[in-house]
Structure formats: C-alpha cells, structure tokens
Amino acid sequence: MAEIILDKVSKSFGSVRVINEVSLTIQSGEFVVFLGPSGSGKSTLLRMIAGLETIDDGRLLIGGKESQTLPPGQRNVAMVFQNYALYPHMTVRDNMAFGLRNIKMAAPEVERRVQDAARMLEMDALLDRRPSELSGGQRQRVAIGRAIVKEPAAFLFDEPLSNLDAALRVRTRVELAELHQRMNSTMIYVTHDQTEAMTMSDRIVILNDCRIEQIGTPMEVYTRPASRFVAGFIGSPSMNFLKGSYKDGAMTLLDGSRIAARVAVPEADTYELGIRPEAVKVCEGEGDTKGQVKVVEHLGERTLVHVHLSDGSAIVAQDGGRSQVQPGDEVALRFDISELHLFDSSGKAWHAE
Amino acid sequence: MTASSARQINLVGGIITLLTLIIAVLWAFPIYWGIVSSLKPENEVVRPYIELWPETLTFEHYIFALTETQIGRWYINSIATAVGATILTISTSMLVGYALSQLRFPLRRPLYWLILASFMVPTQTLIINHFVLVANMGLLNTWAGIILPQLINPVVIIVYKQFFDQVPRDFREAAVMDNAGEFRILFKVYMPMNWGVTTALAIVTFIWSWNSFLWPFLAVTKTEMMTITVGITQVSDAFGVYYASQLAAAVLAGLPVALAYLLFQRRVTQAITLSAGIKG
Ligand SMILES: Nc1ncnc2c1ncn2[C@@H]1O[C@H](COP(=O)(O)OP(=O)(O)OP(=O)(O)O)[C@@H](O)[C@H]1O
Ligand SMILES: [Mg+2]
Numbered sequence: 001m002a003e004i005i006l007d008k009v010s011k012s013f014g015s016v017r018v019i020n021e022v023s024l025t026i027q028s029g030e031f032v033v034f035l036g037p038s039g040s041g042k043s044t045l046l047r048m049i050a051g052l053e054t055i056d057d058g059r060l061l062i063g064g065k066e067s068q069t070l071p072p073g074q075r076n077v078a079m080v081f082q083n084y085a086l087y088p089h090m091t092v093r094d095n096m097a098f099g100l101r102n103i104k105m106a107a108p109e110v111e112r113r114v115q116d117a118a119r120m121l122e123m124d125a126l127l128d129r130r131p132s133e134l135s136g137g138q139r140q141r142v143a144i145g146r147a148i149v150k151e152p153a154a155f156l157f158d159e160p161l162s163n164l165d166a167a168l169r170v171r172t173r174v175e176l177a178e179l180h181q182r183m184n185s186t187m188i189y190v191t192h193d194q195t196e197a198m199t200m201s202d203r204i205v206i207l208n209d210c211r212i213e214q215i216g217t218p219m220e221v222y223t224r225p226a227s228r229f230v231a232g233f234i235g236s237p238s239m240n241f242l243k244g245s246y247k248d249g250a251m252t253l254l255d256g257s258r259i260a261a262r263v264a265v266p267e268a269d270t271y272e273l274g275i276r277p278e279a280v281k282v283c284e285g286e287g288d289t290k291g292q293v294k295v296v297e298h299l300g301e302r303t304l305v306h307v308h309l310s311d312g313s314a315i316v317a318q319d320g321g322r323s324q325v326q327p328g329d330e331v332a333l334r335f336d337i338s339e340l341h342l343f344d345s346s347g348k349a350w351h352a353e
Numbered sequence: 354m355t356a357s358s359a360r361q362i363n364l365v366g367g368i369i370t371l372l373t374l375i376i377a378v379l380w381a382f383p384i385y386w387g388i389v390s391s392l393k394p395e396n397e398v399v400r401p402y403i404e405l406w407p408e409t410l411t412f413e414h415y416i417f418a419l420t421e422t423q424i425g426r427w428y429i430n431s432i433a434t435a436v437g438a439t440i441l442t443i444s445t446s447m448l449v450g451y452a453l454s455q456l457r458f459p460l461r462r463p464l465y466w467l468i469l470a471s472f473m474v475p476t477q478t479l480i481i482n483h484f485v486l487v488a489n490m491g492l493l494n495t496w497a498g499i500i501l502p503q504l505i506n507p508v509v510i511i512v513y514k515q516f517f518d519q520v521p522r523d524f525r526e527a528a529v530m531d532n533a534g535e536f537r538i539l540f541k542v543y544m545p546m547n548w549g550v551t552t553a554l555a556i557v558t559f560i561w562s563w564n565s566f567l568w569p570f571l572a573v574t575k576t577e578m579m580t581i582t583v584g585i586t587q588v589s590d591a592f593g594v595y596y597a598s599q600l601a602a603a604v605l606a607g608l609p610v611a612l613a614y615l616l617f618q619r620r621v622t623q624a625i626t627l628s629a630g631i632k633g
Contacts, residue, residue, distance in 0.1 A: 050530065051529075051530075052526050052529070052530075071529075072526075072529050072530050073529065073530065073531070073532030073533075074532075077530075078530065079526075079527075079530050081523050081526070081527060082523075083521070083523050085521070085523035085524050085526065085527035086527075087524065087527075087528075087542055087546070088546060089545040089546055090545075098528075098531050098533070098541070099530070099531035099532055099533075102531055102532040102533050102534075102537060103532050146527075146531075
C-alpha cells in the first residue's frame with residue numbers, strides 16, 4: 001500500500017512524444033483507471049510506472065521513494081499482463097513462487113504466501129497444474145495470484161479482462177473490485193472499456209493524445225466533463241453535440257430554435273451545445289425544437305429515438321419504454337437545461353448551473 | 354471434385370511417389386551395397402560384376418575390425434570429442450544467441466552480421482590456420498585439439514537467436530518484474546519453455562561432429578587418438594586395401610549415429626528442418 005506520485009513525467013519513442021509532462025497523484029489504497037482511446041498512451045504510462053519503459057523526464061515516487069531510475073523488480077509494484085504471461089513450463093505454484101524465489105525468500109514463507117493467495121482466489125486445487133491445463137478465467141486468477149504473493153505497494157493491470165468472454169468479464173470485474181476492497185491496496189488499471197472504468201474505479205484518468213484530459217470520479221467525468229473530448233468519449237450512447245451561437249443566456253441552434261442556457265461562458269460567440277440523450281425527451285406539444293424521426297431503437301426500459309432537425313443535424317433523444325414513435329414521425333423534443341454543456345472551439349467545457 | 358480432376362491428382366500423386374521411390378533407392382543403394390560387401394569374403398568383393406547378395410556370407414571382417422584394430426579406442430575418442438563439441442557448442446551458442454536476441458549493447462548488429470558472414474566461409478579454407486594454431490597450442494593428438502575448431506558453428510547461434518526472438522516479449526517483462534536476472538531468465542524461463550530446440554540442435558551438432566573427417570584427420574597422427582572416421586583409413590593403411598574390412602569398420606562407425614537416428618527420429622527431422630531454413 002502506497003501513494004504513487006507522477007511529477008511531470010514525459011516519454012518519447014524516437015522523436016515521437018507519447019507522454020507529455022503528465023502529473024498525477026494516486027492515493028494509497030485508491031483504485032485508479034487509465035481510460036482512453038487506442039494509442040493514447042495508457043499502456044505506456046502504466047509501463048513507465050512499472051519500469052518496463054524508461055522515464056525520459058520527470059519524477060516518479062512510489063511510497064515516497066524516488067523510483068524513476070529503479071529497475072522494475074525493485075519498485076515494489078506487481079503487474080498483471082493482458083496475455084497473463086504465465087510461464088508455460090511451470091506449475092501454478094511455481095509460477096506464483098518464481099518472483100519470491102528470485103529474491104531468495106525462505107521456502108516456508110514462499111509456501112505460506114502461495115497458499116494464502118490460492119485460498120483468497122479459490123484456486124487451491126489448481127496449484128499443481130500447468131497453465132495449459134487451465135481455462136482462460138483460471139489463468140487470469142493465476143496471473144493475479146502471481147501479483148498478490150509479492151504483497152506489492154501497488155498492482156498494475158493492463159487490460160486484464162480483454163481476453164475473457166463477456167460473462168466471465170463481468171464476473172471477474174466484480175471479483176477484482178472485491179479483491180480491491182479486501183486487500184485495500186493501490187491499484188492502477190488500464191482499459192479502453194468505459195463500463196469497466198465507470199464500475200470499478202475510485203477515480204478515472206482520461207488520457208488523450210499524450211496527456212491527461214481529466215481526472216475525476218466516475219460521476220464527475222460523466223456529469224462534468226472537462227472537455228469536448230471527454231464529453232464525447234464517456235457515455236454510451238454518446239452525448240449529442242449541436243452547433244449554435246450563444247448570446248444573453250440562450251443558445252440559438254442552426255435550425256433557429258432557442259434553448260435557454262444558464263451557463264457562465266465568458267463571451268457571446270459560437271459554441272457547441274452538448275447534451276446527453278437522457279436529457280433530451282420526446283414530448284407532447286411545443287418542445288424546445290422538433291425534427292423528423294429516422295431510427296427507433298427499443299431497449300426495453302427506454303427507447304432511443306434518432307431525430308434529424310430541420311437543418312439536418314442529428315440528435316439522439318430518449319423516450320419511454322413503450323414509446324409509440326415511428327420512423328418518419330415529426331416529434332417535438334424538450335431539453336433538460338440543467339444538463340447542458342457548452343464547448344468552445346478549443347474544446348473547453350462549461351456546464352449548466 | 355469431378356472424376357477427371359480426381360484422376361489427374363491421382364496421376365500427379367503417383368508420379369511423385371514414383372520419383373520419391375527412385376530417389377530413395379538411389380540414396381539407399383550405396384548403404385545397402387556397403388553392408389552387403391562387408392559381409393562378403395574379400396575375393397568376392399573385387400569381382401567385376403554386381404552381385405546383390407553374397408555367395409558366401411561371412412562375419413570375418415567384423416570380427417577383424419573389432420579384434421585386430423583399435424576400434425574401441427576410436428569409439429571412445431569419437432564419443433568424447435563429439436559429446437564435448439556438442440556440449441560446448443550448445444552452451445556457448447545459447448549464450449551468444451540470447452545476448453544477440455535479448456540484450457541491447459553497442460555493436461550488437463554488426464556483431465550479428467559478422468556471425469552471419471562467418472557462416473559463408475567454408476571451414477576448409479581455415480583449416481591450415483586451425484592446424485597451425487592448434488599445433489602452436491600443443492594440442493595436436495588431443496581431444497581438446499579435435500574439439501576446438503569444431504566449436505565455430507554459426508548455425509546453432511542463429512537458430513538460437515531466432516528462437517529467442519520468437520518468445521513473446523511479455524515473458525521477459527514478467528520475469529523482469531519477478532526480479533529475475535538475465536541468467537535466470539535464460540535458464541529458468543526461456544530454455545525450459547522449449548527444450549525441443551536444444552535437443553534438436555544437440556543431436557545435429559553431435560552428428561556433424563561424429564561424421565567430421567577432415568579436421569580430425571589432420572589433427573591426429575597417433576592411431577590411439579583417432580576418431581572412428583579417421584580410424585577407418587587405418588584399416589587399409591596397415592593391411593593393404595581391404596575393402597570389405599574397411600566397409601565393416603565404416604558400418605560399425607555409422608552404427609551409433611544410425612541408432613541415435615532411429616531413437617530420436619522425430620527430433621532429428623525437426624532439427625534438420627530447423628537448420629535447413631538457414632543452412633539452405
Ligand atoms: N515500443 C514502442 N516504440 C514506438 N512507439 C511506441 C512503442 N510503444 C508504444 N508506442 C506508441 O506510443 C503510443 C501510445 O501507445 P500505448 O501502447 O501506450 O497506447 P494504449 O493507450 O495502451 O493503446 P491500446 O488501447 O491500443 O493498448 C502509440 O502511438 C504507439 O504507437
Ligand atoms: Mg495498451
């Protein structure tokens with residue numbers, strides 16, 4: 001258990017900068033997820049903490065100790081690899097014990113830790129098997145067990161669930177969250193799956209284009225995205241974006257409709273209005289705007305209605321589960337203006353008060 | 354599939370089978386001829402026409418080779434030098450291959466090219482140098498003298514390098530996170546992951562060494578230090594040209610390799626394909 005501090009760390013591959021002056025403090029015992037699109041540098045940042053990639057610039061403190069130049073084995077962190085990387089010729093027991101034997105830990109202590117980890121992960125019966133004799137889910141446990149026995153200051157996971165099928169992924173997700181609560185240890189978890197990020201993390205670090213876009217709790221990044229990128233990236237179906245101009249407390253959209261917006265933007269200008277589908281409702285009578293229904297998706301408890309406004313811009317609205325709306329219908333839409341966001345041309349966000 | 358195309362494939366298959374058969378016979382015949390001749394009396398061997406089976410079957414040449422020559426010593430010399438060359442070649446090549454594949458150090462690539470290039474140089478062109486060197490070292494007529502020049506074997510290094518190159522990077526990283534040093538990564542993770550490569554390479558190296566003739570022939574002048582391939586020449590030198598006895602000695606020389614081949618058939622084939630990719 002330890003605090004991890006990244007202080008302006010940078011990394012380049014050749015002349016290409018992939019991590020640019022990233023600063024981040026991870027509390028002891030916190031579960032932090034690195035989330036971002038492919039190629040955003042999530043793995044690289046994690047591997048820099050692990051020591052598998054060098055840190056070109058900046059400082060890394062693990063449990064208060066300067067670690068940016070320490071070799072991976074001495075950083076007191078354990079990593080779970082995406083493909084598990086279990087040594088194929090060793091039994092589960094030897095796989096877990098390998099790291100401990102390498103530091104010449106006494107055999108009884110090694111055995112005790114292996115047994116404890118096996119019990120915690122409910123895989124006592126598998127200890128004498130080889131990885132090839134295990135299912136994908138069991139291999140995953142062994143990989144986690146191999147990390148647990150080291151009793152590390154922090155666990156690092158790089159997309160550990162991506163090789164599991166959907167059902168097992170959900171189950172393992174819950175188990176990992178439980179494990180985190182039980183062990184109360186610092187965990188850093190890389191994923192590009194926002195469900196994983198939203199459900200498991202204490203805080204999400206959203207990476208894009210070599211840098212951190214936002215750090216916040218799952219609800220913060222969902223309700224108060226710091227940038228247009230985060231707003232579009234988090235949430236499924238994703239947020240609606242409509243171009244328009246802001247003046248005197250209202251947005252005028254391209255189709256001419258005026259939406260009252262209590263947003264403290266510094267000046268009148270063109271902005272993009274962002275609003276999630278659940279804040280746009282199909283309504284009776286006059287709404288804030290109207291358009292023609294193109295596609296109707298029934299999801300059971302709710303219905304997603306894809307609408308084209310008169311200027312051609314597309315918007316996804318939500319209706320009740322028993323919605324009678326048909327493609328081709330003209331519908332009126334009402335915006336919940338307390339959930340409005342405005343984004344300027346640089347992507348900076350303002351939220352409705 | 355239509356009947357005619359099926360017939361066509363059968364025809365092609367038939368031709369291929371026939372060709373293989375002819376080639377197999379061409380390959381096997383000399384061996385058969387050698388064995389049959391070694392079972393004939395000397396006067397029958399030199400008859401000017403082909404007799405596929407001895408008129409009088411005799412084992413006298415085998416008895417001669419086993420009792421009247423130093424074949425026991427030669428076997429021991431062959432085994433000692435072939436085993437020695439194999440162990441040393443494998444253990445050094447493994448380390449070199451690992452270093453070239455996994456470690457990052459200055460001049461790594463030029464070094465690899467140098468090794469690749471050395472492989473274009475036929476051993477025969479170096480043999481005088483080897484002789485002078487080994488003679489200066491005072492190692493003529495010793496096992497060490499026979500073994501040393503055989504250790505230059507770039508193929509084994511290249512096969513090892515390629516094998517290590519193919520191991521997914523995750524394993525190395527997992528081992529590094531597990532606090533394993535380079536030697537532990539090599540001996541505890543990489544090597545045990547696939548002993549097949551090592552067994553295969555050891556078998557071919559052993560066979561190459563066992564069959565080597567030119568170098569041991571030069572490096573050894575004393576009869577009791579000869580390897581078996583060199584020893585065969587002694588059978589004629591000492592007693593005139595006795596074809597049958599010589600062939601009997603040759604059959605005895607080939608026997609261990611043939612046995613080894615039968616025992617490890619699959620591994621040997623694997624090894625040959627493995628090195629053929631490089632050796633061409
Ligand atoms: N060894 C390397 N050499 C050169 N470029 C690299 C190397 N590793 C990663 N990169 C580059 O760094 C950037 C970030 O890569 P990284 O693997 O961290 O992305 P990621 O966020 O983990 O993506 P994914 O979700 O696809 O795993 C990418 O543009 C990638 O091409
Ligand atoms: Mg990645």
